[in-house]
Amino acid sequence: EVQLLESGGGLVQPGGSVRLSCVASGFTFNNYAMSWVRQAPGKGLEWVSSISGGGGKTYYADSVKGRFTISRDNPKNTFYLQMRSLRAEDTAIYYCAKEQPGIGVARDAFDNWGQGTLVTVSS
Amino acid sequence: DIVMTQSPDSLAVSLGERATINCKSSQSVLYSSNNKNYLAWYQQKPRQPPKLLIYWASTRESGVPDRFSGSGSGTDFTLTISSLQAEDVAVYYCQQYYTTPLTFGPGTKVDIK
Numbered sequence: 001e002v003q004l005l006e007s008g009g010g011l012v013q014p015g016g017s018v019r020l021s022c023v024a025s026g027f028t029f030n031n032y033a034m035s036w037v038r039q040a041p042g043k044g045l046e047w048v049s050s051i052s053g054g055g056g057k058t059y060y061a062d063s064v065k066g067r068f069t070i071s072r073d074n075p076k077n078t079f080y081l082q083m084r085s086l087r088a089e090d091t092a093i094y095y096c097a098k099e100q101p102g103i104g105v106a107r108d109a110f111d112n113w114g115q116g117t118l119v120t121v122s123s
Numbered sequence: 124d125i126v127m128t129q130s131p132d133s134l135a136v137s138l139g140e141r142a143t144i145n146c147k148s149s150q151s152v153l154y155s156s157n158n159k160n161y162l163a164w165y166q167q168k169p170r171q172p173p174k175l176l177i178y179w180a181s182t183r184e185s186g187v188p189d190r191f192s193g194s195g196s197g198t199d200f201t202l203t204i205s206s207l208q209a210e211d212v213a214v215y216y217c218q219q220y221y222t223t224p225l226t227f228g229p230g231t232k233v234d235i236k
Contacts (some may be wrong), residue, residue, distance in 0.1 A: 044229050045173065045227040047226065047227070061224050067194070108178075110163075110165075110218075111184065112177075113174070114172065116170055
């Protein structure tokens with residue numbers, strides 16, 4: 001059974017930093033691209049970033065480019081989202097999501113999602 | 124960026140009746156080399172993460188009841204719930220994965236009438 005478990009969320013001051021983690025199990029982690037998707041309170045879904053199975057390709061939404069960094073540690077079955085220069089508008093539940101099997105990254109639907117971790121940016 | 128729109132914003136359907144949700148993309152998400160539409164549908168129930176229902180516009184994910192079906196091609200897509208059940212109360216999102224940035228529709232809330 002695929003399981004994705006996020007951690008690292010919490011209350012952060014504007015301009016601050018936080019690193020989210022997502023530990024995966026139940027599948028061969030390094031074979032799959034992984035992504036972060038966020039959802040502001042009461043709002044819809046917004047794609048944030050994706051990373052290829054080997055970690056060599058990364059993609060970002062314009063709203064986070066230059067501030068967020070996605071990475072992965074395949075031996076640990078974990079991937080990360082380093083968030084810097086946080087703004088109030090980054091407040092959201094951050095979900096990690098696994099892509100379906102495919103040949104690329106950010107080219108398949110998300111077939112498994114974690115429960116999410118809430119990041120609140122406020123003073 | 125590909126902009127995804129959905130209609131209606133919300134709908135209320137009687138139990139056992141059909142629910143239809145429309146999704147439109149600002150440009151085609153049909154990839155000509157493989158004739159696949161890079162379009163997915165997700166269901167999100169309150170306080171839960173999204174769940175994949177349909178991918179490639181019309182392929183049902185394993186374990187999804189067959190009352191859920193997807194159709195359409197190019198820029199216009201539809202999610203149909205053939206016979207609404209109480210457990211189908213949720214918000215439904217379409218998403219294109221044709222190109223980055225990946226984009227979602229704003230969601231359609233489905234309730235029981």
